[in-house]
Amino acid sequence: MAEPFVVFGASGSGSVPIEAALSLLELPYRVEESAPWEGQEAANRLAHINPLRQVPALALPTGELMTESAAILIWLADAYPNARLAPALTDARRPAFLRWMMFVSSAIYALYWIADSPARVIEREEDHAATRARLFDRIARCWEQMGAQLQPGKYLLGEDLSVLDLYVATVSRWSPGRRRFYEVAPGLADIVRRVDADPRLATFWTQRFPFTQGWER
Numbered sequence: 001m002a003e004p005f006v007v008f009g010a011s012g013s014g015s016v017p018i019e020a021a022l023s024l025l026e027l028p029y030r031v032e033e034s035a036p037w038e039g040q041e042a043a044n045r046l047a048h049i050n051p052l053r054q055v056p057a058l059a060l061p062t063g064e065l066m067t068e069s070a071a072i073l074i075w076l077a078d079a080y081p082n083a084r085l086a087p088a089l090t091d092a093r094r095p096a097f098l099r100w101m102m103f104v105s106s107a108i109y110a111l112y113w114i115a116d117s118p119a120r121v122i123e124r125e126e127d128h129a130a131t132r133a134r135l136f137d138r139i140a141r142c143w144e145q146m147g148a149q150l151q152p153g154k155y156l157l158g159e160d161l162s163v164l165d166l167y168v169a170t171v172s173r174w175s176p177g178r179r180r181f182y183e184v185a186p187g188l189a190d191i192v193r194r195v196d197a198d199p200r201l202a203t204f205w206t207q208r209f210p211f212t213q214g215w216e217r
């Protein structure tokens with residue numbers, strides 16, 4: 001039997017959409033629980049996988065290692081096209097797919113490097129809360145832009161669920177949280193709720209990003 005995929009990640013983290021995609025693809029995988037934010041030791045344990053000491057990372061059955069959530073999601077969708085988790089290369093929706101995958105990664109996800117730990121760039125501790133609040137405003141503004149420019153169908157890119165839906169359903173749960181997301185991008189609210197409620201992912205969500213009381217904030 002082929003080696004399974006190995007996901008380096010943690011519940012509620014950026015590994016969640018990757019794990020969700022692997023589940024939908026019915027591919028064998030295991031998770032190496034890795035939470036670099038828990039301290040220097042945990043971060044250092046990841047260094048041989050990702051020198052930036054970040055999750056997610058994915059070890060492919062060939063032994064090749066991938067980092068970068070958007071790249072991993074796009075690769076998985078393209079490598080297993082029968083599941084239709086991304087528009088094909090020649091599909092008219094492909095440019096929008098790539099555009100919004102990169103937008104979530106670079107305009108939104110990247111900001112958490114500072115938001116999670118403002119001391120990385122801001123000296124004065126008394127400025128940290130305001131920095132965080134500004135970053136969350138920026139993230140909300142990005143969701144607003146995305147909502148204003150996408151014309152979703154049942155899912156973000158039309159009638160098929162794609163890895164973009166998994167990505168947005170996960171990242172939109174991070175601060176400033178889903179309530180704000182619904183406010184600024186009302187046209188996307190039903191889509192993420194549909195992904196939350198996808199029966200194929202019910203057990204998965206419970207295990208990896210549960211909808212505990214007050215989760216929407």
Ligand SMILES: N[C@@H](CCC(=O)N[C@@H](CS)C(=O)NCC(=O)O)C(=O)O
Nearest residue numbers: 013014036037054055056068069070
């Ligand atoms: N560009 C990376 C960002 C990954 C990232 O920020 N991961 C967070 C967890 S969700 C992390 O590992 N944070 C710890 C740190 O940056 O030190 C990606 O898209 O995969």
